[in-house]
Amino acid sequence: MKGLFLVEPVVALYAFSSFLIYPLVQQYVYRRLWQQVTNTTYPISDNTSRCAANSSSNYSSYHEEVQRQASIFFLYTDLFSTIPSLVVTLLLVAYSDKGGRKITIIMPLIGTLIYTSAFLTVSFFELNIYLLIGSSILTSLFGGLGTFLGGCFAYIADLCEDGREKTLRMAGLDMMIGLLSGVASISTGYFLRAAGFNWPFLTSALCQCLILIYAIFILEETVKKVPTNAIILDGSPQRSALKQMIHRVYQMFAGASRKYTTVLILLMLIFTSFSFAYVGGITLITLYELNEPLCWTEILIGYGSALSTTVFLVSFVGVSAFTYCGVPQLVIVLMGILSVVSGMVLLAFAKTTLLMFIVRVPMLLSIMPFPVLRSMMSKIISKSEQGALFACLSFLESLNNNVSSAVFSSVYAATVAWYPGFIFLLSAGLCVIPLFLLGVVGLIGVDVAEEAKRAEPDVSGEEDSFEDQNDTSPLSRAT
Incomplete structure (x- = not known):
């Protein structure tokens, strides 16, 4: 049976299965820690707030202690899984130039299935929750979210030749x-x-099994694989792939003018600094909602998470509309960053349920910078260097996701007693960095883009001849 060149179903089902349990992960850890700290059952109420009926000083001190231990728990989880995830991400995305894009998609899916199964096992048998830290380390050996998204975006880059089509389709993945x-x-x-925690975890695991079946048997490969005997004669396939990636990263920066290289580096810094500030603030919203004075129930947390995810849809519509109207891409990125700044500032002072829902509105355009920046970097890179670009972006994205979560969790643990909303002000403040870098790109980006466009045929020609001499053609038709 002929396969399909559609990675969107993989992303869609992955998003459904992940966000089915993502709001539950922090709640499950929070409830288990509550039982350990207070030796009582976690209070469940049908009211919009559980704090109203429990306003004693002991209750407040319990909340602060549980919040502190929960943030430290997630800090350890992020720290111990960061390095393995980064190394595997680098190797997998590099090897995908030879072994195909599907390996960067399938391996993280296996890791996610292991992670979900671990939560199901700990929940069902009521095992020690610190076993989940070990499952996170094991999961990181299969790559992480950065590996998965890097593989999916590289898959799209292999298929799309038109720059506008690439921007819209990458934004479409975010919309999915x-x-x-x-x-x-x-x-x-x-x-x-x-149904409790067990059934959502089981449902998510079953969905991930369906994703694996589609990715393995239906999704078609976009990269022509190197023959197995050639890989064996070459020695270690991972080492050769890593050498190949290092060579292409070097070509990205060394094979162009200084201004061209400067713009590429600035765009990468904007991407990483904005991702660090945004992801760090977003990851702790659920923990913040569980704390006083909100004390949200699981129903409200579900609605809040759903409202937060509408930013993907609105951001896709925004990218499509602004691109169609000819709005400069730097302006689109600027609007997205300002959207995050305004939302985080309001979030830091939100103390009621109504305000917690309202603060999501200013952040509806917060996802726009990601697909636009990916597309901008992809368009100024030659066709034969796409793999190196997305390997770098996957590495940086994995680094951001883990380090930002660890940093913000540690800051939250230190500040939750006197001001829980401080982390959101920190997130907004850190957005000054990408805003400054964006201004620098705005001063030099137009001329450099034209220069890169004129220089691209020569660079791609040199790379093509290099690939022919070495009998490899992993990304000769990327973009």
Whole structure:
């Protein structure tokens, strides 16, 4: 049976299965830690807030202690899984130039299935929750979210030749994440209240099994694989792939003018600094909602997560509309960053349920910078260097996801007693860095883009001849 060149179903089902349990992970750890600290059952209420009926000083001190231990728990989880995830991401994305893009998609899916199965096992048998840290380390050996998204975006880059088509299709992947994760988040609270933690974890695991079947047997490969005997004669396939990636990264920066290289580096710095600030603030919203004075129930957390994921859909519509109207891409990135700044500042002062829902509105355009920056970097890179670019971006994305979560968790643990909203002000403040870098690109980016466009045929020609001499053609038709 002939396969399909459609990676969107993989991303969609992955988003659904992940966000079906993502709001539950922090809640599950929070409830287990509550039982350990207080030796009582976690209070469950049908009210919009559990704090109203429990306003004693002991109750407040319990909340602070549980918040502190929960943030430290996630800090350890992120720290111990960071290095393995980064190394595997680098090797997998590099090897995908020879072994194909599917390996960067399938391996993280296997890791996610292991992670979900670990939560199901610990929840069902009520095992020690610190076993989940070990499962996170094991999962990181299969890559992480950065590996998965890097493989998917590289897959799209292999198929798309037109720059506008590439921008819209990459934005479409983000929209898929938003749509399906929103549906999952809405159902999470009701699912938890009706069936507990075990059934959502089991449902997510079954969905991930379906994704694996599609990715392995239906999804078509976009990269022509190197013959197995050639890999064996070459020695270690991972080492040769890593050498190949290092060579292409070197060509990206050394094979162009200084201004061209400067713009590429600035775009990467904008991508990483903005991702660090955004991801760090977003990851702790659920923990913040569980704390006083909000004390949200699982139903409200599900609605809040669903509303947050609508930013993917609105951001896709925004990218499509602004691109169609000819709005400069730097302006689109600027609007996205300002959207995050305004939302995080309001979030830091939100103390009521109504305000917590309202603060999501200013952040509806916050995802726009990611697909636009990927597309900008992809367009100024020659066709034969796409693999090196997305290997770098995958590495940086994995580094950001883990380090930012660890940093913000440690800051939250230190500040939750006197001001829980400080982390959101920190997130907004860190957005000054990408805003400054964006201004620098705005001063020099137009001329350099034209220069890179004129220089691209020569660079790609040199790379093509290099590939022919070495009998490799992993990305000769990328973009």
